[in-house]
Amino acid sequence: MTSLDELFRLLSRGQVYDLGVPLKAGIPHGPAHSPYLYSLIKKHGQVVYRDGVSSATDLFSMGTHVGTHIDALGHVSKGGCLHGQIEADAVQSFSGGLARCGVHELSPIIGRGVLLDLPRLLGCDILDADYGIGPDQLEQVYLKQSVVPLPGDTVLIRTGWMQHWPDHERFHANRCPGIVVEGAHWLGDNGARYVGSDTYAFEKVPASGLPVHVAMLVERGIPIMEMLDLEALARDGIYTFLFVAIPLKIVGGTGSPIRPIAIATGP
Amino acid sequence: MTSLDELFRLLSRGQVYDLGVPLKAGIPHGPAHSPYLYSLIKKHGQVVYRDGVSSATDLFSMGTHVGTHIDALGHVSKGGCLHGQIEADAVQSFSGGLARCGVHELSPIIGRGVLLDLPRLLGCDILDADYGIGPDQLEQVYLKQSVVPLPGDTVLIRTGWMQHWPDHERFHANRCPGIVVEGAHWLGDNGARYVGSDTYAFEKVPASGLPVHVAMLVERGIPIMEMLDLEALARDGIYTFLFVAIPLKIVGGTGSPIRPIAIATGP
Amino acid sequence: MTSLDELFRLLSRGQVYDLGVPLKAGIPHGPAHSPYLYSLIKKHGQVVYRDGVSSATDLFSMGTHVGTHIDALGHVSKGGCLHGQIEADAVQSFSGGLARCGVHELSPIIGRGVLLDLPRLLGCDILDADYGIGPDQLEQVYLKQSVVPLPGDTVLIRTGWMQHWPDHERFHANRCPGIVVEGAHWLGDNGARYVGSDTYAFEKVPASGLPVHVAMLVERGIPIMEMLDLEALARDGIYTFLFVAIPLKIVGGTGSPIRPIAIATGP
């Protein structure tokens, strides 16, 4: 049996969890982002070819941080600099976006994913809006879930916030639970290569100066994913899995919509 | 060693091929589709938070059949009906798209991919624009490549046409090489679950009444992917691989941009 | 009394007729054009400034031939050439549009407008979809309305078709009444400087090769306006008026949305 055959054998036994929210007009978006717009251009039957054949086409428009998405490293800057001490002004333009640290530089993500289910740890449905997750809680949840952090992990923090989706007002309140800056550094120190959560901000909001974004994107070069639907994984108690997310190669993009998946292979 | 560990071990030895074209303003698009538009909304430095922190945001707009993409089953109709004899008029609306057979119904694609390298079979760089691929050529290329078709395969047809990208006039000429309807049925009869190619149409164009789209989308329920960059796979002689493509969950969409990847595991 | 005072005195006695259709999601658009999309970006209350002050912002996206609009001379070509024998290929680009004959070259339109009410002439509500308007009908309607054509006129042809608005299927049927090519030349020969109507095509459709568009835009340099709401003017029997339409200065545009007005001054 070849490696490839073995791979297919293992994958065929896996269960796929879809972590992306549906994209449709009216889904929540932050006030600094451009909403998701959609329409058919052409309906079936408007232009008819031979044998009664017809086709429908459509278009959409959206900010790159709307719905389930990944932040490019260049989404945030500090002191005028992007990750790697790249001067933002030297690489940014309206028409071209970010020539460096854009989302086009991100590789497809395929590797071990870990779900950290904070509400389960704390015995609640949804974390309070002002709940900050630091090193203590992270250590506890790893322990409780019998998972050991490994280098290269994609670490997904569940707060339960996705239960507010798609209620715009509740989901995009000006507050949400999330990682605080000490927690961000703990994750980075414990091998996290990508991080994500089910809120719109990953970090606890309000947070003056976006300290977790700075720690992850600017200082450590760790991309952040937001608005992942982690409810089904949590329900089934799946804490480690194959995680796959493939950002669109939006040249210069500060982010990209993604539809991440988790594949659970069982014991 | 758990199944998941084994999976990671196999994947860690794999090489990832990126089959998606970069998305940027000016890439080719068909005259019936809406072009790709992009701009930063906000540059770094325009709005500055505490500690000199700033963020950049952007938006894009595009037709769902622009760049590397997948056709939803409902993209094409015949006699007013979509796949499964669903009446198009009963499920289509401008604002909502296709309530049935939309791209939101497509699962993430993870399984065996097969590259059929027609130019290598024929000893040329790019197929002639009027070259039609039928059952004979398909049988020969499978034989030449020592690959046996399997049920569930994603079959990718290389014509070499991607070498015209991003020259709009040459890529979107009104002609391109591709599968003819007998070839489409041969693929379906030999287990293909998804198909794709490196042209904008998959099928040979011109083709009055889009017979291959009808055969695949409407009759057989086989989604079609277009504008895949298959050059690197061909260069390296990779004919079977793990294929992954995750359509965005565009509710009602007649298609979706994708960034497919191939993972070659070696012998 | 200065000229300006006299002008204000005359205008203050005028009645303004609004000839533009409202722009909102779902309004009819042709299958080759990009639909009108709209959304708030930010609602009141999402971002609050000092003293409880807040602001709302929004965006829209549309093809330039959606809703009430004007065709730039460069919208149509014949034999590869735009009006004035300008070679289209030499002046067109995807990102820049039409460097020559674009809608940015059109001046604001301010001058005498004439309504030609064909349904009134013919004693019907709406012209039949296959009704073609030629020189005979034009002469009759001018006579019936006691209007004499003058050089520089904006001539608006009412067919009654706007009564189908906003029913997409009925308005954008593949047929509509309108001017035939002999009528187009008659209008040009009788001084028309701008023309318009209440259908999506101005000319009778189907019309292989768009002969009226060619006659007006390419040969004569007469811009065409489409989808004007002429119902109120007709109801009030206003056949001559001050016509004002100001195309947006969309650089390179093949057209522009407009909101034309007619000012009737009374006897």
Next chain:
Amino acid sequence: MTSLDELFRLLSRGQVYDLGVPLKAGIPHGPAHSPYLYSLIKKHGQVVYRDGVSSATDLFSMGTHVGTHIDALGHVSKGGCLHGQIEADAVQSFSGGLARCGVHELSPIIGRGVLLDLPRLLGCDILDADYGIGPDQLEQVYLKQSVVPLPGDTVLIRTGWMQHWPDHERFHANRCPGIVVEGAHWLGDNGARYVGSDTYAFEKVPASGLPVHVAMLVERGIPIMEMLDLEALARDGIYTFLFVAIPLKIVGGTGSPIRPIAIATGP
């Protein structure tokens, strides 16, 4: 001679000034607004009809406060209320915009316009970025220009700022000269029905809590126009004129692009 003939005679002697900036990709926009995007959809020659006839089409996307535009009364709220004590939450929705106080409620503007040329008064080219215009300066400039304010006037304040256009950084600096709140009330008390200027904000920026927007839009119901090109009018010393601006009927819109014109009739 009829009223209409007299109107045409007067207008035919007028000179038209175009006060709108050209719309093209890359023009300045504020960081809270969606940029102007444009592309051809279809070039001439891609689809060819009978007799070598072809057509080109295009689309654009933009925030309603980009380029020369008018603010709807509902653009700004105070204490949750729009002009007329309408509760914002009761009338706003993402997909529909503002059901009340939207730009669709604005009538075409046709009436006397007055240019107040502040740089001429002060003997400079461009006002300093921190120059605030209050009642004293307004009285002086009216006096200097021998113009008397009249009820219903459209009052356009020239600061010279348009000379920074289209330099994004200089035009959209975080500071600009403009009216202060006492000046706003003076204008309203002296009959202004519409106001405008050549900056992006009309009012002096920074201005915590947008006091001039609140005074004009919320309290007095006076729409504000921004980014008008007043250079040619100033150069020719035209201080009173027929002003025409026709907002697009964007249903629910918080604003609309406009291309205003001034018609100077001479003495």
